[in-house]
Each structure stands twice: as structure tokens, then as C-alpha cells.
Amino acid sequence: GAVVSQHPSRVICKSGTSVKIECRSLDFQATTMFWYRQFPKKSLMLMATSNEGSKATYEQGVEKDKFLINHASLTLSTLTVTSAHPEDSSFYICSASQTGQGYNQPQHFGDGTRLSIL
């Protein structure tokens, strides 16, 4: 149980393109989802907390207009990298917390999206 599906797994596109990444909780409802960015051999950097039916909460230094987050249902959150540039190339990972469970429960992670901007 507690499976999170992230799609696509890899994207290669030209500079200036907007890219949408989907994060789905397959067998549970997730009021809250999280978006992370991971640089090579580095830890995860939390970009934003996605809340179903409301605006996402962005971490300091993360551009809201650059990284658009939508959490329209209890099982789907999307991250859109707008007008992507080579410096946006990274590994993006989402995670989800099951609705109704307390803070003592683990987050469930997707398999990540490797974004490469040419």
C-alpha cells in the first residue's frame, strides 16, 4: 500500500519549454503533498508544500511563478516548470502524506523525474 506514482520519469526538452510533472497517490488520499529538488549527490531541497484545494506554500527562495503547483484533487498534485532553462535541470521528487494520519507517519515518495533542459 501507500504507492505514489510520478510521471514522467524523464524529460528532455528545449530551453523555454514549460514542463508539467504529475504526482499521484494511487491507493490513498493525500491532502498534503511535497515537492523536492535534488542536485547530484546532494540532499533533498523542499521546494513547496502542496495543499489540496488551496494555494501551495513555497519555501524561501523558490520562485512561485517559475514553479507552478496545483493540487486539485486528493490524489493528484502537479508541478509545472515554466519557461525552463538549463539551470532548472535537476531531479524532482514528490511525496505525499496520507490524509488523516498524524505527523508520526512517513511520507511516501514517488520515483522522481529527471528533467534535462537543453
Place this chain on the structure above:
Amino acid sequence: AQSVAQPEDQVNVAEGNPLTVKCTYSVSGNPYLFWYVQYPNRGLQFLLKYITGDNLVKGSYGFEAEFNKSQTSFHLKKPSALVSDSALYFCAVRDSRRGGGNKLTFGTGTQLKVEL
């Protein structure tokens, strides 16, 4: 504020030997502590957690971790390492108080390499 330190970038162990991956934390309230493992180009897999109770926590794949409140540590251990345990390991902490939100704070990760 909450923080996690993983002092070792890499740990090398021979197969069959015990392994330890170190983690220390800092939170204002009581900690919820987690260990995750990441294989190349994959997301994180949950290994184990400490919430309360017994200081020795057992998790997946034979891993265990010991919570030490006085040393604010939560080291990951395994009695006998396997080559397949080679991966990137992350320690994470969350403050048990609800005011801080549901965010996890991760350490910088420790690359475990198990050799024959």
C-alpha cells in the same frame, strides 16, 4: 528550527560486516525520526521510524536504528551488510509539535558502499 546532520558523506563496509550510518538531530520539541534509502534515479524508500517507546527500532531489510536522546542521535545499523545495501541513505526529522507543519528536514545523505 529543526536540523539533521549526517557527518559521513560515504561509508565503506565489507559484505558480512556490521554497518553503521550516523545521524544527529536538533528539534525544539520531541523528535519524530525517519530513515530512508534511495537507489540511483529512484525516489526514497522508507526504512524505519522512531516516534516513542523502545529506543531500538527495527525496520525493513534487516535494518535497525537506536534512538539516543542524550546524544540526540539516531544511528542506522545492520548486523551483516549485503552488497545490495549499497545506496544513499537519508536521515530525517520532524518536530512532534503540530505548529511546525508536516515538513521533514533531511540530512545531506550518506552513500553506503558494500564491497565483496
